[in-house]
Amino acid sequence: MPGLTRFAQRFSPEEERILNAFFTNTNGQVFALINMPETTKAAMIARYSRSRDLGLRQLFLKEFVRDSETGQYYNGLFEHIEALENASKFRIGGPRAEKLLEAVLAQYGDDSVKDPASASIAFEGIDQITAKGVEDARLAGYIEKSTRFVDFTNRLELDNEGFIIGTTNPKNGHFLYKEYPAVQASSVGNLYTHTMDLLFERVKELQTAVSKLLRTEIPLEEQMFTLTIRGRQVSVTYPEIMNLDGIDVENEQRKARNAYNTSINAKTFDLTRGVLPAATITNLGMHASFRSFDHSLKKMFASSYPPIVEAGESAYKELAILEGPLIKDVKDQHGAEEIQYLKNQHARLKALERRISANTSPITGEPVKLVHHDDPKEAEMRIAAATLFPYSQLSMPQLKALVRNETRAHEVIKAAVEGRKNRRHKPPRSFELSSTIFEHVGNFGIFRDLQRNRFVLQPRQDLTTIHGYDMPEAIIAAGMEGKFRDAMEASEALHKDMLIKTPEYAQAAVTLAHRLRWLATTDLREETWFLELRTGSQGHPDYRRLTQQRYRELNKRMPLLVNDTTMPFVDMNTYQLERLAAAFRTEQKLDKIKS
Numbered sequence: 110m111p112g113l114t115r116f117a118q119r120f121s122p123e124e125e126r127i128l129n130a131f132f133t134n135t136n137g138q139v140f141a142l143i144n145m146p147e148t149t150k151a152a153m154i155a156r157y158s159r160s161r162d163l164g165l166r167q168l169f170l171k172e173f174v175r176d177s178e179t180g181q182y183y184n185g186l187f188e189h190i191e192a193l194e195n196a197s198k199f200r201i202g203g204p205r206a207e208k209l210l211e212a213v214l215a216q217y218g219d220d221s222v223k224d225p226a227s228a229s230i231a232f233e234g235i236d237q238i239t240a241k242g243v244e245d246a247r248l249a250g251y252i253e254k255s256t257r258f259v260d261f262t263n264r265l266e267l268d269n270e271g272f273i274i275g276t277t278n279p280k281n282g283h284f285l286y287k288e289y290p291a292v293q294a295s296s297v298g299n300l301y302t303h304t305m306d307l308l309f310e311r312v313k314e315l316q317t318a319v320s321k322l323l324r325t326e327i328p329l330e331e332q333m334f335t336l337t338i339r340g341r342q343v344s345v346t347y348p349e350i351m352n353l354d355g356i357d358v359e360n361e362q363r364k365a366r367n368a369y370n371t372s373i374n375a376k377t378f379d380l381t382r383g384v385l386p387a388a389t390i391t392n393l394g395m396h397a398s399f400r401s402f403d404h405s406l407k408k409m410f411a412s413s414y415p416p417i418v419e420a421g422e423s424a425y426k427e428l429a430i431l432e433g434p435l436i437k438d439v440k441d442q443h444g445a446e447e448i449q450y451l452k453n454q455h456a457r458l459k460a461l462e463r464r465i466s467a468n469t470s471p472i473t474g475e476p477v478k479l480v481h482h483d484d485p486k487e488a489e490m491r492i493a494a495a496t497l498f499p500y501s502q503l504s505m506p507q508l509k510a511l512v513r514n515e516t517r518a519h520e521v522i523k524a525a526v527e528g529r530k531n532r533r534h535k536p537p538r539s540f541e542l543s544s545t546i547f548e549h550v551g552n553f554g555i556f557r558d559l560q561r562n563r564f565v566l567q568p569r570q571d572l573t574t575i576h577g578y579d580m581p582e583a584i585i586a587a588g589m590e591g592k593f594r595d596a597m598e599a600s601e602a603l604h605k606d607m608l609i610k611t612p613e614y615a616q617a618a619v620t621l622a623h624r625l626r627w628l629a630t631t632d633l634r635e636e637t638w639f640l641e642l643r644t645g646s647q648g649h650p651d652y653r654r655l656t657q658q659r660y661r662e663l664n665k666r667m668p669l670l671v672n673d674t675t676m677p678f679v680d681m682n683t684y685q686l687e688r689l690a691a692a693f694r695t696e697q698k699l700d701k702i703k704s
Contacts, residue, residue, distance in 0.1 A: 115138060115271060116234020117271070131169065138235070139426075141229065141230045156168060158252045159255060160259070161263060162275070165231045220403065227399065236617060237387045237553075237557065238387050243405070247563045248401045262313045264283060265277065266282050266283075284309040285390040287389075297603070297611060305388060315384060315589055319377050319584065320377045321587070332346065333345065347365050368692035369686075372689040383581070383621050387616055399436060406425055476654075479547055481544075483545075483667075485669065488543035489515070492542055494511075494512050526674060531678065532637075540632065545663065551652075551655055552623060552624050552651060553624075554621040558652050574623050578597050578622040580622065596620070597622065600620045640656055641678040645678075647687055
């Protein structure tokens, strides 16, 4: 059965009245959040990223305007909505504010006047490639539906008009992948639907086999749990909990079981998500200033991938409803010229690359290759001197001369990072004066996770199947190697066909397990944050291996700047059940909140 051409829910008249007070539309795939506290927006979008089937508006109706115990709408809700409906008729500042903004832009041409104004919007029913296109900007905040904690294999039931009714049984319904009208209308349409269904069915099969394997190889009874008893921490196995005094044994065992099941599920999703295609539907929340939206929308409009352009058009429409004067520059004469400039630039450079590389075949390359780094001695002196600079009256050349001695430079660098107790205690900004460039060849799932570090410049190449794919060892151990490889072959055959018949959509056929090439350019301060965060015990094993190798490469080339003193929270260990300790701590925190 086909996937989804749109992601929309049907609401009752009463529900629509509620939603119209807090969202810019009730049936579009892109909409803005209005008339709600920032805390509510943050909580709702965070919850959204872990929601299996609910859209943001459904989630709002279910969890944010109802009493959790009675299920009834909060008292005073409709009185509040009536007040909002009346208030919307009056716009503070009105035409005067709009004319003042136009005057400022006309006189000074300074887009910074848009920075104080911001908005939160949601993108629903977009594919993975579109999500990466939306997120390709530094100055914005994004939270996306997680492939690590959410099962994407549920089937959805649609009514005759294509609205989502809810989930249905495993044999019927529509999987969460994007149907593209242009692909469906082409000669590859039937093969596309057949292959997508196969991939999602295969993920479900893998989940069952891998979960069974994990529960056998990593049994609950052997796991350690840390409890606090009378102010003292005690680490015990699950069976030993029942022998402890001074605790509610049944409650602690319940929390341990919940943490274990959560961790097994997360690891199962980690190990099987590779078969999900780039056409997999996701949801995304975004918050940005209108200046950042201006920049992002122009990039989206210049994209060669039609769904990104469509998402940009929808976002522009909703932002114009909110604050038309702040966003109209995107489509005025200068905005249109900038978009066309970007399109021409992309087309020109793509044609030039094709001509230059016509007789050269791509090589797959190494997962981690350090292609540029500063001279270690020069970088050490520069950072040491710049570290002292704000506290001195000497010039930079004078300070560099004073720290030319390696012992003195080491003394300054050590003092700069002394006292760090966690990764949020960052080195001084002087560490930004040394940069590195890595080239990576890794699976799309890794890139998808690491792109969230937006201060790392990470240009990627198009998704492809030419570099092969990554298959977790657990797939082989679970006896599913053949089915995994069959899924990869089906994806590759579809991708090859789409490159000929619908080339602009061909990336959608590539799976999260297939490798791509990208660059990662950053400075040493951001690299410290990046490595300490992404080698953390809770991370996906694929990107943990990649970032651990990055640390080894830098430590080998720049040992004075990259070591266990400057980066003490880089974690080079391996773990059986990465999420268990964190999941148990979460259970304990939730228990305290409820009590």
